[in-house]
Amino acid sequence: MTAPTFPMHVSVDDARTHLSALLPARTAETVPLAQAYGRTLAADVPALVSHPSATESALDGIAAREADTLGASPDAPARLRVIGESRAGAAFGGTVGAGECVRIYTGAPLPAGADAICPVEQLSDDGPDGVLLRRAASPADVRVEGGDFRAGEVVLHAGQVLTAPRLALAAALGHARLSVQRRLRVALLSTGDEVVPPGQPLTAGQVYDSNSVGLHAMLLEAGCEVLPLGHAPDSPQALQAAIDAAGGADVLLTSGGVSMGKYDFMRDLLVEQGRVSFWKVRMRPGGPAILGGWNGLPVFGLPGNPVSSLVVFHVIVRPALTGQPPQTLRLRAATPFRALPDKTAFWRGVIDGGQVRDYGQQGSGILRSLSDAGALVIVPEGQAVQPGDDVDVILL
Ligand code: AMP
Ligand code: MG
Numbered sequence: 473m474t475a476p477t478f479p480m481h482v483s484v485d486d487a488r489t490h491l492s493a494l495l496p497a498r499t500a501e502t503v504p505l506a507q508a509y510g511r512t513l514a515a516d517v518p519a520l521v522s523h524p525s526a527t528e529s530a531l532d533g534i535a536a537r538e539a540d541t542l543g544a545s546p547d548a549p550a551r552l553r554v555i556g557e558s559r560a561g562a563a564f565g566g567t568v569g570a571g572e573c574v575r576i577y578t579g580a581p582l583p584a585g586a587d588a589i590c591p592v593e594q595l596s597d598d599g600p601d602g603v604l605l606r607r608a609a610s611p612a613d614v615r616v617e618g619g620d621f622r623a624g625e626v627v628l629h630a631g632q633v634l635t636a637p638r639l640a641l642a643a644a645l646g647h648a649r650l651s652v653q654r655r656l657r658v659a660l661l662s663t664g665d666e667v668v669p670p671g672q673p674l675t676a677g678q679v680y681d682s683n684s685v686g687l688h689a690m691l692l693e694a695g696c697e698v699l700p701l702g703h704a705p706d707s708p709q710a711l712q713a714a715i716d717a718a719g720g721a722d723v724l725l726t727s728g729g730v731s732m733g734k735y736d737f738m739r740d741l742l743v744e745q746g747r748v749s750f751w752k753v754r755m756r757p758g759g760p761a762i763l764g765g766w767n768g769l770p771v772f773g774l775p776g777n778p779v780s781s782l783v784v785f786h787v788i789v790r791p792a793l794t795g796q797p798p799q800t801l802r803l804r805a806a807t808p809f810r811a812l813p814d815k816t817a818f819w820r821g822v823i824d825g826g827q828v829r830d831y832g833q834q835g836s837g838i839l840r841s842l843s844d845a846g847a848l849v850i851v852p853e854g855q856a857v858q859p860g861d862d863v864d865v866i867l868l
Contacts, residue, residue, distance in 0.1 A: 478748040484787055484816055490749045490763050491792040494770035496722050498653040498795075505643055508634050510695050511652035512794070517628035520646030522618035526581045529558075530613045531591045534603055536573040538588035541608040549596075549604035558583055573603065582614055589613035621645070631795065633695070656793055658691050659718035660684060661701040663711065663728040663738055664776055669703065682778045682839065683727040690785050691725075694793050706735045715741075715766050724769055725789065728776030731760040738773045742766065754815045754853070757836035758784035777836040783818045783848060786866055800850070800864040803828045809849050809857035816852055820845030821865060828865055 482490070500514035529535060536552055544550035552573040558564035560579040568574055568585035576582070576589065588609035598604045621627050627645055628638060634652070642650055662684045670680045681703055691698045699721050704714040706729060718724045729738035730751075742748050742764035749763040757780040762773040772789060774781040791797050806827040809819050820831040820841045831845040847865040849857070857863050 476743075476748075476751070479750045481752050481754050481814075482750045484753060484755050487750060487753045487761065487763070487788045488792050491770075491772060491788060492795075494723070494749065494763070494765065495656065495792060498656075500651045501654050502649050502651050504649050505639060505647070508642070508650050508652055509636065509639055510693075511634050511650075511655070512695060513628060513630050513632050513634065514651045514653045515630050516626045517642060517645060517647060517650065518626050519621045519623050522623045523620040523644055524579075524615045524617055526563075527617045528579055528581050528615050529576045529589050530578065530615050531589050532577050533575075533589050533591040533593075533613075534573040534595060534605070534609070535568060535576040535582055535586035535589055536605075536609045537568060537570065537586060538609050538611055540571055541588065541590065541605050544590075544605045544608050546606045549606050550608070551598055552603055552605065554601050554603055556583075573609075587611055587614065633794070633796070655695060655697040656723065657699055657721045658696045658793070659699040659701050659721035659724040660687055660691065661714050661718070661724065661726045662703045662776075663706065663714075663726060664703075665706045665735070667703055667728065667776075682842075683774070683776065683781050686778060686782060686842070687725060687727065687774075687785060690782075690790065691793075694790050696793055706737055708737045708741060711737055711741055715769070715771065718769060721769065723793075724766070724771045725774065726771065727774045727781050730762045730773035730775055738762070742771060742773065746771070753784070753788070755783070755787070756812060756815050756817050758787075758818070759815065761788065775836075778839055779820075779836040779841060782842060782868070786848060786868070787818060798866050800866055801847075802862050803847075803865050805829075805849070805857045805859055805861050805863050807859055809851050809863065811851050811854050811856040813854050816850065818848040818850060818866075821847040821849040823847050823865070828863065 541550040555572045556564045557575045558580040559577045563581040564574045564583040568583050574583045588611045590605045590609040594607040596604045662681050666678045667681045668678050688698050701714055704710045726738055729736045747765040751762045753761050760775045761784050764771050774784050804827045806829040819834055821828040822831050823846050831841055850864045
């Protein structure tokens with residue numbers, strides 16, 4: 473190989489920036505709410521209505537004038553005359569006067585004249601048209617019109633991911649459709665002569681293709697459309713044919729074949745015939761990752777080890793695809809975590825009792841850590857963690 477003309481051993485942050493720069497600008501599309509789950513808002517979302525849409529009761533009970541009920545107690549209940557009913561969807565048309573009340577139900581409009589609610593649990597009947605209140609009616613149980621949000625107010629913001637609660641809120645704001653970012657189309661290819669699809673017999677020296685499965689799921693979680701290209705053997709011709717099949721994708725994600733080995737053809741292909749943005753990242757696991765381009769298609773080459781590819785996906789690929797930095801938690805370390813002099817370490821950790829401890833087996837070939845470890849503990853270059861220190865962790 474001739475001397476490299478591209479950056480090598482870049483930082484994790486720089487790797488992310490390089491990848492973001494190769495992704496297309498995100499255009500918007502409008503989709504019905506039922507298709508908006510997990511999408512990213514392309515525009516601010518104003519409330520089309522106020523909530524509550526009228527001043528209403530938060531409880532089942534009676535609506536009255538607070539002043540008429542002050543001092544009511546079990547021994548000296550307040551006595552009110554019932555003049556009607558207000559229920560959700562059918563308001564009481566009259567006005568509550570002195571000594572009067574209206575039976576009211578949760579979400580029903582507060583009648584004119586009334587300013588307070590006494591819950592049904594505090595009431596007993598006093599003849600056909602009367603009630604006794606064992607407690608004063610309270611204005612705190614009145615929900616004021618617009619007290620949650622007012623028509624015209626911007627409540628959801630461009631860039632927010634539509635979680636289930638936000639989707640429910642968008643419906644409550646009055647929107648049947650939302651403007652969201654177009655999904656990125658990500659082609660996915662695993663490589664390696666020893667890699668076979670699960671479900672087939674395995675001979676010694678082979679390994680099941682777990683990367684295609686795990687990366688596919690993580691891409692869906694990241695809100696991407698996935699173009700599965702399956703698997704290619706370790707041959708330059710086969711790899712070229714597979715990459716050429718990724719037409720129409722915004723980016724191709726591959727796994728395997730990017731390290732220093734003789735049969736790491738993915739790296740050779742990009743270095744010798746494509747274009748390289750960087751090769752190798754100052755991180756462990758995941759160091760051999762490569763970013764380049766092939767006939768205008770951005771190609772991100774993940775290392776083959778499933779643990780490495782998971783970590784690189786979480787700390788570089790996912791943030792670039794979603795435009796959101798990795799979400800970290802700050803937790804107390806229960807065990808030491810070793811530092812590396814010239815790399816950021818992402819050690820697998822187990823969260824237990826509000827603390828995080830070393831998972832133990834940190835080799836990138838330990839596949840069971842994919843399930844047993846719930847977190848990546850970030851140890852910056854040269855900054856060892858002692859028990860009792862606070863560390864940043866990424867939840868897996
Ligand atoms: P490579 O990056 O191609 O040198 O592969 C590194 C290690 O990861 C090897 O032990 C491979 O067998 C393993 N590996 C590569 N691709 C996959 C895959 N798709 N699923 C599971 N293991 C893989
Ligand atoms: Mg390989």
